[in-house]
Amino acid sequence: MTGKTATVGQPKKENPRIEAYKDFWKRLMKNKASVAGGFLILLFVITSLVITFFGSSILTYDPVKVDVLNKLQAPSKEHWFGTDNFGRDIFTRILYGMPLTLKVGFFSVAMGGIVGVVLGVISGYYGGIVDTLIMRVMDVLLAFPGILLALAIVSVLGGSLTNVIIAVSIFSVPAFARIVRGSTLSVRKLEYIDAVRALGASNFRIIFKHILPNVMSPIIVQVTLRIATAILTASGLSFLGLGAQPPEPEWGAMLNDGRTYMKSAPHIILFPGIMIVIVVLAFNIFGDGLRDALDPKMRN
Numbered sequence: 001m002t003g004k005t006a007t008v009g010q011p012k013k014e015n016p017r018i019e020a021y022k023d024f025w026k027r028l029m030k031n032k033a034s035v036a037g038g039f040l041i042l043l044f045v046i047t048s049l050v051i052t053f054f055g056s057s058i059l060t061y062d063p064v065k066v067d068v069l070n071k072l073q074a075p076s077k078e079h080w081f082g083t084d085n086f087g088r089d090i091f092t093r094i095l096y097g098m099p100l101t102l103k104v105g106f107f108s109v110a111m112g113g114i115v116g117v118v119l120g121v122i123s124g125y126y127g128g129i130v131d132t133l134i135m136r137v138m139d140v141l142l143a144f145p146g147i148l149l150a151l152a153i154v155s156v157l158g159g160s161l162t163n164v165i166i167a168v169s170i171f172s173v174p175a176f177a178r179i180v181r182g183s184t185l186s187v188r189k190l191e192y193i194d195a196v197r198a199l200g201a202s203n204f205r206i207i208f209k210h211i212l213p214n215v216m217s218p219i220i221v222q223v224t225l226r227i228a229t230a231i232l233t234a235s236g237l238s239f240l241g242l243g244a245q246p247p248e249p250e251w252g253a254m255l256n257d258g259r260t261y262m263k264s265a266p267h268i269i270l271f272p273g274i275m276i277v278i279v280v281l282a283f284n285i286f287g288d289g290l291r292d293a294l295d296p297k298m299r300n
Helices: 002-009 016-030 032-058 090-126 128-142 146-157 161-187 191-198 203-214 216-239 251-261 267-294
Strands: none
Touching (some): 016 267, 032 090, 090 161, 090 203, 090 267, 128 161, 146 161, 161 216, 203 216
């Protein structure tokens, strides 16, 4: 009876993974700026999905239809953000441009992240000549500023949104590769990795079941921060005329179209510029919050 009573009186231990998740969520919620950034990102994603599937049925104006009789109108009740030099409603074009902007950010980082993670894990796990070759290639890519490397790639491939995604994904690879390599070097030296290897586990199993799960934290943070960089780079390329082509309502292209009218109709570039700032800022502050929440040094 005494033994049973003691057992009943002991507090039930929670699953370590669930406890770690709750701890992470609690620390993330304490960062108000990060919560605000996450809320904005969620709002942008939901808005993009709604516009993609239901935009033509819920919006009054066409994003590409020219209406020269109403060009360069200031913001009003009919046109909340005014009209551009072709008479197109800027608010409608910004909404239609949101899926394009997020598409570039998510797809380019996904492609670059997958390649970078694979190269980083291989480099850090095997070492030797493999590590040297991969890292020297990454050093060559890192020798060029990201925007210049993307500019060179798009100049060769031609101006289009697809080529911008390819260019941004290529210059994203070295960042992921270096981060994952450093984390892999630390994890592979742990005793339990040697124990798993001694039990006969294959390199493939060790990498994907024991190493990758332990290096996911820096990867998640890097993905969030890299999306902001990708969106900013894509907007810059579109502004230079090498990204989205007319009449696509991409925000960087909208800035390019309206730069001639900066003095006479500043609203043409004001609202697309504000949206680029808000989206990039949202991903940056959310990424900072994730980094603090996932950092073991921040735990009490």
